[in-house]
Amino acid sequence: MARVPVVNVGGVLLVSIQDELVDDSVAELQQHLTEQVVAQRARGVLIDISVLDVVDSFLARTLHDIAAATSLLAAQTVVVGMRPAVAITLVELGLMLPGLRTALSVDDGLALVGHGTARP
C-alpha cells in the first residue's frame, strides 16, 4: 500500500490518492481501508481524489463499495476534492453513486464525519 498512504487524523482515516490507480491497487485499497477502520477504531474515512482528472467506472464503483463497507463497520466515508469535470463525467456515465457522501475539501469532509467529537 505504499502508493496510497493512510493517515489517522483524530480518528478519521485520511487517504490521499496520488495518481491513477490500477485496478489491483483499487481492490487492495478497499481491503486495506476496511481493515484499518476496525484496527484503528476510525470514525470515518476521507478519500481525497483532488489530483484525479479521470474517475473510471471501476474506481467509482469501488468508492461506492468502500463507503458501503465502512458504513457496515459504523464509519462514514466521504469523498473529497472531486473536480467538476469528474462530476460531469460520472453523471454522463450514469454513475450517480447513491449513498456516497462528498465534500469539496478535507476540512469540509472532516466536519461531515464529526471530527473532534468522540466516536458514538
Added chain:
Amino acid sequence: MARVPVVNVGGVLLVSIQDELVDDSVAELQQHLTEQVVAQRARGVLIDISVLDVVDSFLARTLHDIAAATSLLAAQTVVVGMRPAVAITLVELGLMLPGLRTALSVDDGLALVGHGTARP
C-alpha cells in the same frame, strides 16, 4: 456565458435563464456551473426558469444532470419558477426528473438550500 449570468447570493449560485437556450449554451452552462460551485464553494445552485414557456427534453435532462453533478460536488440544485404549462409538458413527455428539487420562487429555493446558514 454572457447570456446566462451567474450571481453568488450568500454562497448560493443564482442562475437566471433569460431566453430559450441553444443546445451548445446548455452544455456550456453545465460545465460553467459545476466549475463555479467548486471555485466559489457554493452551497447550492438555483436555476430560475420562470421566463421559459417551453422546456424541451434536452434542457430537462441537462437540468437533471446539473443537479446530479452539483450533488456530487456537495451542493444542491433547485429549479425555481417553473410555469404550470411547463410542468404539464414535462409530465406528458415522461420527464419526471427524479432527484431534481423544485421551488415556486427564488425565496423558497433559497430556503430549501439553507441560505444564510454556514456550509456544512
